[in-house]
Amino acid sequence: MTRGSIYSLLALGYTMVYGIVQLINFAHGEIYMIGAFSSLIATVVFSALGLSGFALFFLVLCYGSIIAMLYGYSLERLAYRPLRNSPRLSLLISAVGMSIFLQNFVLLTQTPNFLPFPRILPQAWNVLGISGLFNSVQVIIFIVSSAVMIVLALLVKYTQLGKAMRACSQDLIMAQLTGVDVNRVIIITFLIGSISATIGSVLVSQYTGQINFYMGFLVGIKAFVAAVLGGIGSITGAVLGSYILGFTESFGAGYLASEYEDVYAFVFLIVFLIFRPNGILGSKIKEKV
Numbered sequence: 001m002t003r004g005s006i007y008s009l010l011a012l013g014y015t016m017v018y019g020i021v022q023l024i025n026f027a028h029g030e031i032y033m034i035g036a037f038s039s040l041i042a043t044v045v046f047s048a049l050g051l052s053g054f055a056l057f058f059l060v061l062c063y064g065s066i067i068a069m070l071y072g073y074s075l076e077r078l079a080y081r082p083l084r085n086s087p088r089l090s091l092l093i094s095a096v097g098m099s100i101f102l103q104n105f106v107l108l109t110q111t112p113n114f115l116p117f118p119r120i121l122p123q124a125w126n127v128l129g130i131s132g133l134f135n136s137v138q139v140i141i142f143i144v145s146s147a148v149m150i151v152l153a154l155l156v157k158y159t160q161l162g163k164a165m166r167a168c169s170q171d172l173i174m175a176q177l178t179g180v181d182v183n184r185v186i187i188i189t190f191l192i193g194s195i196s197a198t199i200g201s202v203l204v205s206q207y208t209g210q211i212n213f214y215m216g217f218l219v220g221i222k223a224f225v226a227a228v229l230g231g232i233g234s235i236t237g238a239v240l241g242s243y244i245l246g247f248t249e250s251f252g253a254g255y256l257a258s259e260y261e262d263v264y265a266f267v268f269l270i271v272f273l274i275f276r277p278n279g280i281l282g283s284k285i286k287e288k289v
Contacts, residue, residue, distance in 0.1 A: 002138050002207065004246030005145035009200035010223030011230070011238035012152060013193025019169045019233035020189055021084065026095040027075055028197060029220020030102035031068050035198030036117070036211045037110060039064030043118050057120045057202075065198045071102070072194035076187055099217070106213040114212045117205040141203045148196055149239050156235060161188065169233070218262065225269045231279030240280055 010032060017025045042063035046056050079098050083090045122136045156162035164185045167175040176182045204219075205211050222245065230241025245265055252264040 001243075001246065002141050003249055004243035005141050006200050006204055006219070007223045007226045007246055008239045008242035009145050009148060009196045009203075010220060011227040011242045012149065012196050012235060014224050014227040015230075015233055015235060015238040016152075016165075016189050016193055018227070020165060021080070021168075021172070021186060022088065023080060023091050024095060024224065025075070025080075025190075025193070026092075026220070026224075027079075027098040027102060028193060029216035029218075029223070030099050030106075031072055031075070031194050031216070032197040032201045032220060033106065033211075033213065033216030034071050034102065035064045035068040035194070036201035036205050036215060037106060037213075038067035039198065039202045039205065040115060040117055040211060043120065047118065053120070060120065061199060061202055064202060065195045068194040068198040069191045072190040073187060076190045081183070081186075099220075103213060103217065110213060112213065114210045117209055117211050119206060119209060121206050137203070137207050141207065144199060144203060148199060149235070152192070152196075153235055161185070165189065222262075222265050225265050229269060229272060229279055231281035234279070234281045237279055237281035244280075
């Protein structure tokens, strides 16, 4: 459940961006990582000011999200927008390049070592006088991730911004001709994805108690796998694929061999796509003539 919740927070960013501009933002995992490092800095500063508990957690999330949004905005503005009308391969190479750049940027400006992340949230709740009956961080991860999914689903379905997103997803040119500010919609989509990724990274940091510059790469790839499993471009599919992938990894690590934990995701993807290449909720993409 915990793995699926974290994967879903990242997969939502992948699927929303792809749904609008047909771009796989492979630097999304690095935005996740930058959100964690920014949140660590905020945790140290705000803790020194005497803050603690959920108030500290909220402020840390806000600061980390702001920094992540700045990076997400910069990615779209500098690396993707100039190539929007270029061949898709150019965008893919740009995304991979930005992923490598951001990894090495944090490596050089921070440290290659793991850094401890202070525990802000309670690690266990006492229920009926029994100490440590529930792991509160796991419960919070599930609640927060579920809330984010619901809010995004409602935003896309019922708001003016959501209507603009759906219009851009169907046809960017026609959406622009009808008065939709396409650049604004794309920017907001990147910002939403950055916030979602930061929430995931802070929650994971509370669960594991550590971060490093490479933390976003593998998680980002797995979240992309989850988005593809569910049907890239579908919010519901991204969530469904994330939980399926999370349960598959947990089952494989618990009952087969834990050392192959990272292999299960990709083996499952290959086998699944052989039989359903468009994903669980994906539909066949029609070529526009």
